[in-house]
Amino acid sequence: MKKKKGPLILIGVLVLLLILYFALSTWNKKQDSKEEETVKVTDLKTSEITGVKYDLGTGEMNFEKDGDTWYYTADKDFPLRQSYPKTVADAMGQLSADRELEDADALEEYGLDHPTYTVTLTDEDGTVTTIKVGNATGNDYYATVDDTEKVYTIPATSLDDIQTELDQIAQLDTYPSIGSGNLKKEVITQNGETTTYDSENEDQAEDVAAVAGGLGAVKLSEAADYSVDDADLAGYGLDATSRITVEVAYTSDDEDQTMTLYIGGENGSGDRYVMMNDSRIVYLISDEICNNILNQ
Incomplete structure (x- = not known):
C-alpha cells in the first residue's frame, strides 16, 4: 500500500516557511538595531x-x-x-x-x-x-x-x-491684543497737549474705532536698537521732550490693563521709531499705523 505524500509535502513547506519567517524576522531586527545605532x-x-x-x-x-x-x-x-x-x-x-x-x-x-x-x-x-x-x-x-x-x-x-x-535670537516684547471691542481709552500727549479718546463717549465712536484699528495693527517684529542708551534716545526722537506718549487702557480676560507707547521720529523709509512701556528696545512701525494710532 502506497503512503500518501501530500501531508508530508505540506508539512515540509510549512517548516520551510517558518524557517524563512524567522530568518527574515532576525534580519529585520538586526537592520533596525543598526539604524538605531548612532x-x-x-x-x-x-x-x-x-x-x-x-x-x-x-x-x-x-x-x-x-x-x-x-x-x-x-x-x-x-x-x-x-x-x-x-x-x-x-x-x-x-x-x-x-x-x-x-x-x-x-x-x-x-x-x-x-x-x-x-x-x-x-x-x-x-x-x-x-x-x-x-x-x-x-x-x-x-x-x-x-x-x-x-x-x-x-x-x-x-x-x-x-x-x-x-x-x-532676541526676546522681543509681548504686545497685547487690542481692538475696538476691548479698548477703553487712549490718551495722547504731544507738545504738552493732551487728546483723549474714550469708548464711553458715544460722540467719539468713529475716532475710537480708528485708533483701535491702529493699535490692533501693531507688530513688534523689527527692531532698530535692542538696548538703547538714554543718551541715544534723542537720535530716535524718543527723548522725553520729543516723543509722543500714548497711554492705552484696555481689557484682557475681563481684567483692566494699561500700556504705554512712545512714538518718536521717522527713519526716512516709511517707518517711525517706537518704544513700549519701560522696554529698552526701539522698534520700527510704519507711518500709516502710527498715524492711525494718533488719529491723524
Missing part, C-alpha cells in the same frame, strides 16, 4: 556648558552663562531669548554623526583644515570643545572635533538651530 561626535553634559561661540562665515557670535542667565557677550544688555543658547548647547554638546570615516585622509581633503563653520563650547571647568565643519557631502557635512583627526559625516540639519541674525 555615532557620537560629542558627549558633553550640556547643563554644565557655560559658553557657546560660533562662526558661520558671517562673523563670530558669542554667548556666556552667568549663574542661570545667558548673555550675548557683545552686549550684555541685549534681550537674549534664554532658550536659544541652551538649544545650541544641547545640539552641539550631544552631536551625532551618520558615520565615522575609516582610514580618513588628511583633514584638508574634507575642507577641515580651513573649516566652513566652527562651533566652540566651554564648560564650567574651562574645558573647551571645538567642532569644525568642512565641505558638504550630499545632505551631510564633514566634521571633526578638537585635534582628534577623526572625521565624521553629520547631517546638515545639525546646524539648523544656529542663527546669525540678532532678530532671530
Whole structure:
C-alpha cells in the first residue's frame, strides 16, 4: 500500500516557511538595531556648558552663562531669548554623526583644515570643545572635533538651530491684543497737549474705532536698537521732550490693563521709531499705523 505524500509535502513547506519567517524576522531586527545605532561626535553634559561661540562665515557670535542667565557677550544688555543658547548647547554638546570615516585622509581633503563653520563650547571647568565643519557631502557635512583627526559625516540639519541674525535670537516684547471691542481709552500727549479718546463717549465712536484699528495693527517684529542708551534716545526722537506718549487702557480676560507707547521720529523709509512701556528696545512701525494710532 502506497503512503500518501501530500501531508508530508505540506508539512515540509510549512517548516520551510517558518524557517524563512524567522530568518527574515532576525534580519529585520538586526537592520533596525543598526539604524538605531548612532555615532557620537560629542558627549558633553550640556547643563554644565557655560559658553557657546560660533562662526558661520558671517562673523563670530558669542554667548556666556552667568549663574542661570545667558548673555550675548557683545552686549550684555541685549534681550537674549534664554532658550536659544541652551538649544545650541544641547545640539552641539550631544552631536551625532551618520558615520565615522575609516582610514580618513588628511583633514584638508574634507575642507577641515580651513573649516566652513566652527562651533566652540566651554564648560564650567574651562574645558573647551571645538567642532569644525568642512565641505558638504550630499545632505551631510564633514566634521571633526578638537585635534582628534577623526572625521565624521553629520547631517546638515545639525546646524539648523544656529542663527546669525540678532532678530532671530532676541526676546522681543509681548504686545497685547487690542481692538475696538476691548479698548477703553487712549490718551495722547504731544507738545504738552493732551487728546483723549474714550469708548464711553458715544460722540467719539468713529475716532475710537480708528485708533483701535491702529493699535490692533501693531507688530513688534523689527527692531532698530535692542538696548538703547538714554543718551541715544534723542537720535530716535524718543527723548522725553520729543516723543509722543500714548497711554492705552484696555481689557484682557475681563481684567483692566494699561500700556504705554512712545512714538518718536521717522527713519526716512516709511517707518517711525517706537518704544513700549519701560522696554529698552526701539522698534520700527510704519507711518500709516502710527498715524492711525494718533488719529491723524
